[in-house]
Amino acid sequence: MPAVKTVRLDQLAHHQGQEVVVCGWLYNKRSSGKILFLILRDGTGFVQAVVSRDSVDEETFRAADRLTQESSLRVRGTVRADPRAPGGYELQVTALEIFQRAEEYPLSLKEHGIEFLLDHRHLWLRTPRQVAIMRVRHRVVKACRDFLDERGFVLVDAPILTGAACEGTTTLFRTDYFGRSAYLTQSGQLYMEAAAMALGKVYCFGPAFRAEKSKTRRHLMEFWMVEPEMAFADLEDCISLAEEMLTVVTEEVLRHCRSELELLGRKLEPLTHVKPPFPRLSYDQAVQLLQAKGRQFEWGDDFGAPEETLISLEFDRPVVVHRYPAACKAFYMEPDPQRPEVVLAMDVLAPEGYGEIIGGGQRLAGSELLVSKFREHHLPEEAYRWYLDLRRFGSVPHSGFGLGIERLLAWICGLRHVREAIPFPRMLNRLYP
């Protein structure tokens, strides 16, 4: 094919009247005897390529007529505006080169069941809706990183393979480490505490693994988490950071991903409410709220999904719940000096019933209390010796949180299930593809 500029489909409108080359896959085809309409996609957009019998040779026309869904091709033609074309622009084809005529494609343009779609996740990813979600995911990740980078946080990577649990309670994936047991990390937090003592403000961005036999729309066995940690920071600092971060990330998505959100059918209005200050409830107040709503709930119980939904539906933006009973939270939370039975922990619940997207708080700074917590939680002290060292050598108040990327994305995109928020979901019954 002669040298003519190759353009991405989202740039086509800037080349009106010009002859260009585009590369892509056949999304759909319609024909009417002597004229063919090839709908091409390239991951950035779509275009209707018009092949008429007069404008190409007989052989090209016949080959184009035989093209199957998802066949890969390069097309040369003239860009022109036409109200009849989807998107307003079309390509009058003068030449066409086929990379491959695809075999019968499993995914039709009609509806499919979720099992079939998940079995074909590698192909499902090509559909407009999934492409839109992945684009928003990219923007969310970028916004999180830009936000922290601009505020002086240093990216420090936490290990994936660890010798012990971060929190003794949840189940870990065990693997063989040259004859010893090793575990896939469930959080980088403990390592971020060490890094914060070295660099001040740090964060990690990585996968987390939980071998919980959870089968709900909020759970994945492997998910991604961004975990900032700050030295010389208390619970208030932690809440402020979370509040500001969610605000900026949401703004960035609204600024850059309008068309994606529209394609997903996401109402923009709830997203525009995400501005500080977020409503803040102490655990005590949350319990009162639940009881006022007629919910059977005792002080000391932990919130389940139904409770989180009830609380979040009371507000038009993310809500912060803080100062939980110590028994509800992990061993490393700092007790409230005013009320030792509660800890300086906080969760952020997304609106519209999406539930917890952030969990964090102020970390335990004293070494004696930490040792007694190890015993209370039956944790192997030997494995946590390095963590105890952080309290022995210049311990400071410090705090941080973990933000679940898929849960945040599910809420921002209005997805029914987190499995669509990650390219290749790992779930209880799924390790393929």
Next chain:
RNA sequence: UCCUCGAUAGCUCAACGGUAGAGCGGCCGGCUGUUAACCGGCAGGUUGCAGGUUCGAAUCCUGCUCGAGGAGCCA
């Protein structure tokens, strides 16, 4: 681990005790402006597996397998 629901053509579904069908996809043919195009034709099934009830089971019963939603746990 527990509760609820489901499994019929490649896909989405119908048939609910009496000859397993449709739409889409595929193949063949028609149409010079289609919009998940349309029109005609063809191929395509051990109704998840194993038992049972019945003259007769996709349909009713039992067990199993696989899946979905939810609980617990969490981001």
